[in-house]
Amino acid sequence: MSNYAPTLNPPTGTQFQQTVAATRWRKRMTSLMWFSIALVLTVTFAFPLYFMVISSFKLDREVLSASTQLIPANFQGLTNYQRAFDVVPLARFFFNSALMAVIDVIVTVFFSALAGYGFAKYRFRGSRIMFLFILITMTVPFQILLVPLFIEVRSFGWDDSYAGLIIPGIMNAFGVFMMRQFAYNIPDELLDAARIDGASEFRIFWRIVFPLLAPASASLAIIIFLFSWNNFLWPLIIIKDQNLAPIQVGITAFTQTHSAEPQWGVAMAVSTLATLPVAVLFVFFQRYFIEGLLMSGIKG
Amino acid sequence: MAAGTQKSSLIARRQYWGLVFVLPTVIFFIVFFLYPIISGIYYSLTDFTLLKPPVWVGLQNYQDLLKDRLFIKSISVTLGYVAGTTIPAWILSLFAAVVFFQKFRGREILKVLFFSPVLPSLIVVAIVWRILLQPGGILTTVLRPLTGSAEINWLDNPTLSPISMIIITNWTIIPFYMLIWLSGLTAIPEELRDAARVDGATRVQSFFRVELPLLRPTGVFIAAISTINAFQGFTLQYAISPGKGGPIDVNTTLGLLIWKYGFQYYRMGDASAVSMVLFAMIMIVVLIQLWLSRSDQFSLN
Structure with missing residues (x-):
C-alpha cells in the first residue's frame, strides 16, 4: 500500500535500508497485535465447546469443579459415551x-x-x-x-x-x-x-x-x-x-x-x-x- | 401463418409446465402456512382449550391480555432481551470482523475456531452453559479478580438471570454476524481503500469514512435479523432458566409465553392471541428494515 505514496526524494544507500527495516519491523508488530487480539477472541468463543469435549472424558463430579482442568486429570476414555447409551x-x-x-x-x-x-x-x-x-x-x-x-x-x-x-x-x-x-x-x-x-x-x-x-x-x-x-x-x-x-x-x-x-x-x-x-x-x-x-x- | 399459430400455441402450452413445477410447493404452503395462519387468527378470537371446540369470543382474549400481568411482564422481558442481544452483538461482531479481516499468520485457523459456537444446537448450548454458569463454576472463577465473589447465582438471581441469557445468546450469534460483516468487508474494492490512503486518510479515518458507509446494507441486515431472532427467543429460556422462564418469570419471553399458554395450560385461544401480538411486533421490525434499506438498491433483491 505504502508504495502508492509518491516520494520526492528517493532514499538511497543505508538510509533506504533503514527505512525498509523499519517498515518491516512495524508491519511485523502490527500483525502480531492483530494476532493477539484474534487469539483472545478465539479463546473466549471457542472455550465452551472445548470445555464440552474435554468434559465428556471426565468424571461426573470433576465436570462441575471450579478449578477447570484443561486436560482431564482422570481420563475416562469413552466410558461416558458408553454410559450415555x-x-x-x-x-x-x-x-x-x-x-x-x-x-x-x-x-x-x-x-x-x-x-x-x-x-x-x-x-x-x-x-x-x-x-x-x-x-x-x-x-x-x-x-x-x-x-x-x-x-x-x-x-x-x-x-x-x-x-x-x-x-x-x-x-x-x-x-x-x-x-x-x-x-x-x-x-x-x-x-x-x-x-x-x-x-x-x-x-x-x-x-x-x-x-x-x-x-x-x-x-x-x-x-x-x-x-x-x-x-x-x-x-x-x-x-x-x-x-x-x-x-x-x-x-x-x-x-x-x-x-x-x-x-x-x-x-x-x-x-x-x-x-x-x-x-x-x-x-x-x-x-x-x-x-x-x-x-x-x-x-x- | 398456420405454422406460426401452431408454434406459438406450443410455446404457450409449454409455459404451463412452469405451473406443474411450482404447484407441489405452492400447495404445500397453502396447507402448512396459509391455512394455519388464517386459523391462528381465528383461534385468537375464540375460547379454545383443545378439549372442546372453539367458541367465538371476539376480541376478549386481546382485552384479557391487557390485564394479564404475565403478558405485560413478558413484553418487557422480550424487549430487554432484544436490546441486550442486538446492539452489543452488532458492535462486537463488527469489531471481530475487522480483526479477522487483517493479514496475520494463523488467521484462518483462528477464524474457524472462533466460528465454532455456530455449530451446536441451542439445547446443547444451554446444557454446556448451565455447567459454566454454576454458582461456583468457571465463569465465576474467571471473573473473581473483578467481582471478588466466590459464588454468583448466574441463573437463580432474578437480576442476573436475564443478563446470563444475553451473554449466552451473544456468544452464539456474534461469530455468525462476524461472518456476514466479513463478507461485506471483502466485497469492498481494494482501490477504494488505496484511494483513501493516497488522499492522506489514516486507517481509522478510512474505516469510518469509506468502509463503514459502504457497509450500511450489511449493517441494516444484521440489525434486522438479530432483532427478529431476538423477538423469537425461546430455546435458551426454556432449557436453561430455572422452572422454564424463571426465576419469577424474568425470562418468560413472548415465545416462551406462547408455549406456556398453549402447551402447558392448553389455552389455545390465549396462546394464539399472544402469537398475533408477537407477529405484529416482528412486522414492525420488518417494515422499519424495508424503510431503512429503501435507498440501498442491493438489499431489497
Missing part, C-alpha cells in the same frame, strides 16, 4: 434425527430446485402472485404458526408420529427463492437446444437444469441439514413418545435432572455426539456451509 435410547434418538434431516434435505432440495426453475424460466398465469406468496411465508416466524399448525397436524392424526414430525417442515421458502436466483442464470439457449432435440420439459429439468444447480443444491442441502438436525421447538411439542424423539429433544433428559448426582459427564458426551454431524459437515464442506449460511441469513 445405557441411560437413554441414544441410538434411537440419532436414528430419528438422521431420518428427519435426510428426508428434509432430499425433499427440500428437489422441490426447491423444481419450483425455483419453474418461477425463473416459465411465464404462466399467476406465477407472480404465487412467488410473492412464497416470499411472504419467509417473513413469518415459525412461532406464529406453532399453535394452529399443532392443531392442524393433530387433526390429521399425526401427533406423536414421524409424519407429524417431518412433513410440516419438509419444504422451505428460502430454498425456492435461492434456487430461482440460480436458475435465472442458466442460458435459455441451452434449454431451447434440448427442446429442439425433443426432450420433455421434465427431462430438461432433470438432465440439464438440476445438475447445473448442483453447487447451489450443496449449500442448500447443508443449511437444511443444519436447521433440521438442530431443530427443537417443533419436535418438542409434536413428539411425546420417547422412541420418536430426535436427539435435541432426547437430550433434554439431562437438562431437567434434579437428581442428587446429575450425570454431567454423560450429558457432555451426548452433547458432543449431537454436535458431531454438524461439525463434520462444517470441516469437510466449509465453503458450501458458509455460503449457505450467508445466503440464508438465519441461524436456526
Whole structure:
C-alpha cells in the first residue's frame, strides 16, 4: 500500500535500508497485535465447546469443579459415551434425527430446485402472485404458526408420529427463492437446444437444469441439514413418545435432572455426539456451509 | 401463418409446465402456512382449550391480555432481551470482523475456531452453559479478580438471570454476524481503500469514512435479523432458566409465553392471541428494515 505514496526524494544507500527495516519491523508488530487480539477472541468463543469435549472424558463430579482442568486429570476414555447409551435410547434418538434431516434435505432440495426453475424460466398465469406468496411465508416466524399448525397436524392424526414430525417442515421458502436466483442464470439457449432435440420439459429439468444447480443444491442441502438436525421447538411439542424423539429433544433428559448426582459427564458426551454431524459437515464442506449460511441469513 | 399459430400455441402450452413445477410447493404452503395462519387468527378470537371446540369470543382474549400481568411482564422481558442481544452483538461482531479481516499468520485457523459456537444446537448450548454458569463454576472463577465473589447465582438471581441469557445468546450469534460483516468487508474494492490512503486518510479515518458507509446494507441486515431472532427467543429460556422462564418469570419471553399458554395450560385461544401480538411486533421490525434499506438498491433483491 505504502508504495502508492509518491516520494520526492528517493532514499538511497543505508538510509533506504533503514527505512525498509523499519517498515518491516512495524508491519511485523502490527500483525502480531492483530494476532493477539484474534487469539483472545478465539479463546473466549471457542472455550465452551472445548470445555464440552474435554468434559465428556471426565468424571461426573470433576465436570462441575471450579478449578477447570484443561486436560482431564482422570481420563475416562469413552466410558461416558458408553454410559450415555445405557441411560437413554441414544441410538434411537440419532436414528430419528438422521431420518428427519435426510428426508428434509432430499425433499427440500428437489422441490426447491423444481419450483425455483419453474418461477425463473416459465411465464404462466399467476406465477407472480404465487412467488410473492412464497416470499411472504419467509417473513413469518415459525412461532406464529406453532399453535394452529399443532392443531392442524393433530387433526390429521399425526401427533406423536414421524409424519407429524417431518412433513410440516419438509419444504422451505428460502430454498425456492435461492434456487430461482440460480436458475435465472442458466442460458435459455441451452434449454431451447434440448427442446429442439425433443426432450420433455421434465427431462430438461432433470438432465440439464438440476445438475447445473448442483453447487447451489450443496449449500442448500447443508443449511437444511443444519436447521433440521438442530431443530427443537417443533419436535418438542409434536413428539411425546420417547422412541420418536430426535436427539435435541432426547437430550433434554439431562437438562431437567434434579437428581442428587446429575450425570454431567454423560450429558457432555451426548452433547458432543449431537454436535458431531454438524461439525463434520462444517470441516469437510466449509465453503458450501458458509455460503449457505450467508445466503440464508438465519441461524436456526 | 398456420405454422406460426401452431408454434406459438406450443410455446404457450409449454409455459404451463412452469405451473406443474411450482404447484407441489405452492400447495404445500397453502396447507402448512396459509391455512394455519388464517386459523391462528381465528383461534385468537375464540375460547379454545383443545378439549372442546372453539367458541367465538371476539376480541376478549386481546382485552384479557391487557390485564394479564404475565403478558405485560413478558413484553418487557422480550424487549430487554432484544436490546441486550442486538446492539452489543452488532458492535462486537463488527469489531471481530475487522480483526479477522487483517493479514496475520494463523488467521484462518483462528477464524474457524472462533466460528465454532455456530455449530451446536441451542439445547446443547444451554446444557454446556448451565455447567459454566454454576454458582461456583468457571465463569465465576474467571471473573473473581473483578467481582471478588466466590459464588454468583448466574441463573437463580432474578437480576442476573436475564443478563446470563444475553451473554449466552451473544456468544452464539456474534461469530455468525462476524461472518456476514466479513463478507461485506471483502466485497469492498481494494482501490477504494488505496484511494483513501493516497488522499492522506489514516486507517481509522478510512474505516469510518469509506468502509463503514459502504457497509450500511450489511449493517441494516444484521440489525434486522438479530432483532427478529431476538423477538423469537425461546430455546435458551426454556432449557436453561430455572422452572422454564424463571426465576419469577424474568425470562418468560413472548415465545416462551406462547408455549406456556398453549402447551402447558392448553389455552389455545390465549396462546394464539399472544402469537398475533408477537407477529405484529416482528412486522414492525420488518417494515422499519424495508424503510431503512429503501435507498440501498442491493438489499431489497
